[in-house]
Amino acid sequence: MKKINKNQLKQLVEAALFVADSPMTKLALRDTILAEFTVSERALNEVLKELVLDYQPRGIQLVEVASGYRFQSLDSLSPWLSRMWQESAPRYSRAMLETLALIAYRQPITRGEIEAVRGVAVSSNIIRTLTEREWIKVVGHKEVPGRPSLYATTRQFLDYFSLKSLADLPSSEVFEALDDNEPSPSTATLEAPSESDRAIETANIKREENE
Amino acid sequence: MKKINKNQLKQLVEAALFVADSPMTKLALRDTILAEFTVSERALNEVLKELVLDYQPRGIQLVEVASGYRFQSLDSLSPWLSRMWQESAPRYSRAMLETLALIAYRQPITRGEIEAVRGVAVSSNIIRTLTEREWIKVVGHKEVPGRPSLYATTRQFLDYFSLKSLADLPSSEVFEALDDNEPSPSTATLEAPSESDRAIETANIKREENE
Amino acid sequence: MAEEQQEPVVSTPIQQPLPLAFINGEAVIEKPEDLYIPPDALEVILETFEGPLDLLLYLIRKQKFDIVTLPVAAITVQYMEYVEVMKTLKLELAAEYLLMAAILAEIKSRLLLPRRSDEEDDEEDPRAELIRRLKEYEAVKEAAQTLDEQPRMERDIFAVKADVAESVQPLRIEPDVSLQEIVLAFSHAMKRAAAFEHHTIEREALSTRERMSQILAQVNGETYTPLDALFTLEEGRAGVVVSFLAILELVKEQLLMCVQTGPFARIHVKLGRHEED
Numbered sequence: 001m002k003k004i005n006k007n008q009l010k011q012l013v014e015a016a017l018f019v020a021d022s023p024m025t026k027l028a029l030r031d032t033i034l035a036e037f038t039v040s041e042r043a044l045n046e047v048l049k050e051l052v053l054d055y056q057p058r059g060i061q062l063v064e065v066a067s068g069y070r071f072q073s074l075d076s077l078s079p080w081l082s083r084m085w086q087e088s089a090p091r092y093s094r095a096m097l098e099t100l101a102l103i104a105y106r107q108p109i110t111r112g113e114i115e116a117v118r119g120v121a122v123s124s125n126i127i128r129t130l131t132e133r134e135w136i137k138v139v140g141h142k143e144v145p146g147r148p149s150l151y152a153t154t155r156q157f158l159d160y161f162s163l164k165s166l167a168d169l170p171s172s173e174v175f176e177a178l179d180d181n182e183p184s185p186s187t188a189t190l191e192a193p194s195e196s197d198r199a200i201e202t203a204n205i206k207r208e209e210n211e
Numbered sequence: 212m213k214k215i216n217k218n219q220l221k222q223l224v225e226a227a228l229f230v231a232d233s234p235m236t237k238l239a240l241r242d243t244i245l246a247e248f249t250v251s252e253r254a255l256n257e258v259l260k261e262l263v264l265d266y267q268p269r270g271i272q273l274v275e276v277a278s279g280y281r282f283q284s285l286d287s288l289s290p291w292l293s294r295m296w297q298e299s300a301p302r303y304s305r306a307m308l309e310t311l312a313l314i315a316y317r318q319p320i321t322r323g324e325i326e327a328v329r330g331v332a333v334s335s336n337i338i339r340t341l342t343e344r345e346w347i348k349v350v351g352h353k354e355v356p357g358r359p360s361l362y363a364t365t366r367q368f369l370d371y372f373s374l375k376s377l378a379d380l381p382s383s384e385v386f387e388a389l390d391d392n393e394p395s396p397s398t399a400t401l402e403a404p405s406e407s408d409r410a411i412e413t414a415n416i417k418r419e420e421n422e
Numbered sequence: 423m424a425e426e427q428q429e430p431v432v433s434t435p436i437q438q439p440l441p442l443a444f445i446n447g448e449a450v451i452e453k454p455e456d457l458y459i460p461p462d463a464l465e466v467i468l469e470t471f472e473g474p475l476d477l478l479l480y481l482i483r484k485q486k487f488d489i490v491t492l493p494v495a496a497i498t499v500q501y502m503e504y505v506e507v508m509k510t511l512k513l514e515l516a517a518e519y520l521l522m523a524a525i526l527a528e529i530k531s532r533l534l535l536p537r538r539s540d541e542e543d544d545e546e547d548p549r550a551e552l553i554r555r556l557k558e559y560e561a562v563k564e565a566a567q568t569l570d571e572q573p574r575m576e577r578d579i580f581a582v583k584a585d586v587a588e589s590v591q592p593l594r595i596e597p598d599v600s601l602q603e604i605v606l607a608f609s610h611a612m613k614r615a616a617a618f619e620h621h622t623i624e625r626e627a628l629s630t631r632e633r634m635s636q637i638l639a640q641v642n643g644e645t646y647t648p649l650d651a652l653f654t655l656e657e658g659r660a661g662v663v664v665s666f667l668a669i670l671e672l673v674k675e676q677l678l679m680c681v682q683t684g685p686f687a688r689i690h691v692k693l694g695r696h697e698e699d
Contacts, residue, residue, distance in 0.1 A: 012291055015270030015284040019292055019580040033291040059226030060584045071584035073226040078589035080223055080244040081230060085592035092597055094607065100599075101608035105628065107635045108677065117615045133596055140638035142677055143694035150677065152635030161601045166632035170605050229584035271582050282582040289578045300577035305472050308566035316565055328558055331473030331518045371575045381568045 001038040009039060010047045017051075023068035096126050103136050104157070104169060108150035110142050127151075135160070212249040220250060221258045228262075234279035234370060277369035277376060307337050311346065315368070315380060319350050319361035338362075346371065474522030475559040477504060482556070489556050492549045494533060498526040525552065633668035638677065638693070646681060646690035 004012070016033045017024055026044055034044075048069060052062045060071050073081055092100075099122055102114045114122050130136045135157040141147040153166065163169065215223070227244045228235055237255055245255075259280060263273045271282050284292055293299065303311075310333055313325045325333050341347045346368040352358040364377070374380060471477045479489075481500050487493055505519055532548040573579050641647045652669065653662050669691070672678035676695035682688075 011270035011285060012288055013270070015288050015292055015580075015582075016295060018271050018282070018582040018584065019284050020295060032294045035294060036291075059222035059224070060229050071229070073230050073584060073587045073590065074222060075587045075589055077223055077226045078587050078591075080247075081226060081586060081590045082593050083243040083246060084227060084231060085590075086595055087592045088595045089597055092599060094610075097599070097603055097607035098611040101604045102611055104604060105608050105631070107631050108638050118611055119614065139635045140641070140677070140693055141643065143643065143679075144676075150635075150638055152632075152638070160599075161604075163601075165629060167629035169628055170601070171628070226584070229582070230586045230590075232583075283575075284580040284582055286573045286578050289580070292580055293577070300574075303570065305563075305566060308570050309472060309562050312565040312569050313562055315569070316562075328555075328562055329473060330475035330522070330555070330559065331516060372569070372572045373574065373579055374572075381572060 002036055004034075004037040004039065006043065006047065009034075009037075009043060010050065013044070013047050014051055017062065017069055018071055020070075023065055023070035025068035028068060092129075093126075095120070095123070096129065099126050100130055100135065103130075103151045104153050104166065107152040107166075108139050109152075110148040110150055112148055213247055215245075215248040215250065217254065217258065220245075220248075220254060221261065224255070224258050225262055228273065228280055228282055231281070234276055234281035236279035239279060274373060275375050276373055277366040281370075283373065304337075306331075306334070307340065310337050311341060311364075311368075314341075314347050314362050315364045315377065318363035318377075320363075321353050321359040321361055323359055344371075472563075473516070474501075474519050475556060476563070477501065477519070478522070479556060479560055479563070489553055489560070492553050492556070494526065494529050494549055494552075498523075498530055501526060629664055630667045630671055633664050634672050634677075637665070637668055637672060641678065641691055641693055643693035646692045649680065649689040649691055652691070 012033050013029060016029060026041075026048075029044070030039070048062075055062050055071070058074075059077060060073050062069060062071055095118075098118055099114055102117055103109055106113070106117075111122050111127065127136075133156075134154055136151050137154050138149040139152040140150045142150055158165065223244050224240060227240060237252075237259075240255070241250070259273075266273050266282070270285050270288060272285060273280060273282050306329075309329055310325055313328060314320055317324070317328075322333050322338065338347075344367075345365055347362050348365050349360040350363040351361045353361055369376065369379075471480065478497065478501060481497055481504075482489055482492070485496070485500075487497070502523060505523055508519065529548045529552060575581065637652055640652065649669070653665050655662070657665075669678065669680075673680060677693065678691050679694050681690050681692070
């Protein structure tokens, strides 16, 4: 059995914990990298303790978990580190878009009322997704049996669609036009009045902008 | 854009490089963890330089390879660290290494040209293995009959050998010296025939290229 | 250089132990001047050559010749002996070895031809091309060896990785939605619901509905909120009108109830509907 000086021991233990695929116990260290060295329990403990201290001010930390020692990122850095992994959420379903549209146009509205219009149940998943995206929120409860939540759109919803207020949502004539024209968007006659109407209305609404 | 102090920047960059699955360039750091901060190029360079220095005496090192910055274990610890895995590192045959060396130093190069220098056929197996390891790739085709593939090394090749660029390849002088000699008229007696001979030779090899 | 004219020792076969070593896959053989080597061992040696150039280089190095002076005759003899052994062993003799034999023979014959008297002719040294190839191949061989010695992943250096803290969550990229999609979705929903009249959704109503949401968020079901608290005078008349319409609509939809304790007293509102209606 060979001797190993403390500095080498520290480098070796440090490197091993960093290259290991999972946390390593002191026993695992002894069975692998330290197999040919005589290392006292005290020396090993000391080195581990020093490493914990060395990394205290750094972006990663040496921690002891149930299955051994491992290096992990500093908890407070997580909001930024999270950006290193991005996953794209799937596109919204028709049910999701219709629910959102009904909440936007008919707010405040209960889930039951949405279901009444759509003729099908609204899944909790849809409500959760829209709530998590902070596009809708509960603004109150309808005082009927069961006190269902009343949903409305949020400031974030308006911001996302660059709307100053809900009044800027295209009106029924516009979407009639949109719908009819879907294959051929050339018909301007239907769009024209909505433009001027909008101007008047925008003037009316201006004051609400920074409520 | 938010400000970030130097200590926080250092911690964040350090943690990111440690948790990343592959080397990270400065651009990748800016696109992810630093996306919401104003960080000058100088500040980022400084932090990276400091991190390199901080880890110099440790068991792991911060190095810059072709695809960016990464932490890696200290070269000299490998005899012990390799005990952490059951299987030993793959060994490569001389034929494979010579082929790889030729592609690295003479890229872009055709299989026929490799064969002309080595004096033997290059097995398809070698090309396949090198391609599968993503060490070499086809970068084009030579405009001669048969349009043979032109091979070059990849960033992964440089990463694997811990190199930042092709210029860091060891003993590239040997090849440079050879190249310099070729057109030099002083050694005309020796070099003169080589040009024409090579042409004949290349022609001979042509057939093999696409076997 | 001094030994350039030294002829190789083509000795008679002497049985001797085979000092054979492999360094990095390269056969290092101390003095196998004779070719009397156990056949299976020879096979191993021959297979370690990476082709005719490699074998030639080995022969040159073994005899301490200088590549530049390449004593073709001597080398050819030795080379042919190896090739003969390969043949007798029925080794799968690569065509490249035979091609090289032909090249050597050709060079040898050209060297034997009497040279013309005029020194200045451009008759090139027949060995030149072979020498160039040998030098080039030797450089490749060296480069391959250096490359093999270069620290590399898996063998000398290992990737380092720290775990991420539990709180690191992948950033979710939410899908994009266009305003047009929302408008169309509403239109579709409305069309399906025959009971609804499209025109009831007026623009005027939308600003009212928005205000309804705002008011609902302001009041609660436990305590009464003074009605005047729901008006913001700074908004001007239009704003007050919108609020008023919103309150009326909320009462109509039985979401809000208004209470007035006496004539001209302050009106209060709270969530809920008038039971006594």
